[in-house]
Amino acid sequence: MSSTSQIILLHEISQLKSNEAQWEPFAWYKEMRENNPVIYDAEQDVWNVFLYDHAKRVLFDHELFSNKKERSLIPIPRNDNRSNVNSCDPPEHRKRRALLAHAFTPRSLEEWRPKIQAITDELVKEMEDQMSVDIVQKLAIPLPVTVIARLLGVPAKDRERIKHWSDILFSPYNKEAFSDIAEQKAQAMQAFYDYLYPIVQEKRAHPVDDIISDLTKAELEGEQLTDREVVMSSIGLLGAGNETTTTLISNMFYAMLFDKPGIYQELRNDLSLVPKLIEEVLRFRFPASMDRQIAQDTNVFGFEMKKGQIIVAWIGAANRDEAQFEHAEAFDIHRQGNQKHLTFGAGSHFCLGAPLARMEANIALTTFVKQFANIQPAEAFDLTEHLIDSGVGQSLQSLPIRLESV
Template identity: 75%
Template sequence: MNQTQTIFLQEMSKLKTKQAQWEPFAWYKEMRENSPVFYDAGQNVWNVFLYDDVKRVLVDHRLFSNKKERSFIPVPRDDNRTNINFCDPPEHRTRRGLLAQAFTPRSLREWEPRIQAIADELIAEIEGQATVDIVQKLAIPLPVTVIAELLGVPSRDRELIKAWSDILFYPYSKETFGDVAEQKAQALKEFSDYLYPIVQEKRKHPADDIISDLTRATLEGEQLTDAEVVRFSIGLLGAGNETTTMLISNIFYSMLFDQPGIYREIRADLSLVPKLIEEVLRYRFPVAIDRQVAQDTTVFGHNLKKGQIVVAWTGAANRDESKFDHAENFDIHRPNNQHHLTFGAGPHLCLGAPLARMEANIALTTFVKRFADIYPAEGFNVVEHLTDSAVGQSLKSLPIRLEKA
């Protein structure tokens, strides 16, 4: 992706500091109330912030296409058959179908014992410690180990995989564009070089994993080439750990800071774990998704022209008071918190959402059984623990104090 194709979100949001990017929610509220459909002339980009408008952009692929020439999405892309994120139905349905069977409820049930074993192992390593960095010790290693094993990649290489994924998801900025683009190209090359021999081996000796399935799959009547299997695998390895790491990290942050004391309520009633997960996804995920206007339209009361880009601020939609009562409050008992748009909507609803939910559920349930309570580390200042991520900031570390059960 070159600079002229890249949309710089921070230029539009005016959220310049780490703290503002970590907590963009006041800006979201201001935009919902005062500029719910906002045109940024500097980058020729429309922005929508209300729930119904955001959902319309995500669902209506005839008006808002995923075939886009510009994007803020930081992952380098090729316009080829492996690209499920930059195409529309019916092509999208066919390509997605190659991967979808790995994420069916039946497939996930088969993987559940292994995910549980990985979580048990990671949490056992934490026991006996008074303070632990929950991001480094649980939120990062669990998802990358799980997705590596699902694909059939050696989990011992998880640190390499995580490092490449981090670079590929690192956001662009005008000031550092050239350096970041170079790092991404290098990471993509190294990641591809690493996967090629694994794919070739799976083609000769298939096993029970996703890469083996892809080597046997056909698309448009032809088998996928090794290069296409590599590209599919990179997409899954990257996306398969990025969002889930952020989810698990944010769950612990929310229990400590968004609703202190909720940990003990969860511990007393583990059936609340799924509700906590959905509320964290709704409340603390500053996510945005972009689409290209497919035809001239006045759907939002403005003249949107074919070829322009629309950014749908899902993180803002998730706090729309017209959809969620007292939306600025963190409330796991909210009856409709699962209606958030964090995983998207429509044909591009995140393929890995059920896996992310399962991993978070297993991780939290297992953790809560082992520890009576958690507390923030003394002197914790969130700004010191943040790192740049696709749409703002995410936690790179979160030290917490543990009380043994």
């Protein structure tokens, strides 16, 4: 179980105490970039960086900034098993990543395209005769969880349970209720584990064409992964591929309605703009922060940082750094170089699922835009009613929109 000493409370570091402030943290990010680009939080013994170049250095330089961490922002109970792809550094990291990499090659993903399209078609069809719909509940949540469940080989009918466990694992800690939340997470982890264990055993005995079967055959250092290791890797993938992609799809719709009204018609006239919109949403409106443990004393950023301290790269702030993105505070799908954002990370740990997330978002938006002539915000839309606490930053739990059919 996690203890207070292992968890970094992101919102304790920042001025972003309410859900609304976390949803629109951009003025605070700007202030930090301009006045305190490198700042130390003594209470939690954590360094924070906000500029693009600094964030990128933190992600790339594993000799100074290691992924082997005693403490973390990530609110998921620790998984230190030897196949965990994220909790290690090169060269060890390369072998662990190879266990998963082949499922995410462009070729493997192309084989998945028709299945993702079919899942999306079904979800969009259910909206056909509706005047309004909650796009988070009807598309942004079910699409990623169904896709990742099918990729792993877990019954898609169980998607609600999977989503429930992964919501608990990702939910944020807070100081006041720390031990209750830790207990809830430990229970969710155990339930998730007990659910997956027999599935892994069955696939080891009778492998089929899916990621869990592949993992049961995979070897690390000449030894097959144990059932426990396969279960933990599967939980890792179900978590990594789920909440994040839901956030991307939800935020695409929010951005079209509120950050750039009118862009929907531009997309309808030219569907080739869909990938540009996705990259701009990832840059402009995505709650991302990443942490590393300082591996040796350093003053690379002009301050004395000590081995063992944690450093947080505020990716959402880096993505709005004017030194990298002209008029960075504007939502502009036509700006050159939007894809330089750091939302999928950078360096050796660059998100393995980025091509899958981009494909899901692309299929979701293209299919939706072809189907509906226009979208409008729901009447009397009040953002505060639709936000939830989220471990990674700010999230929508619902987004009602009005649909206009062709």
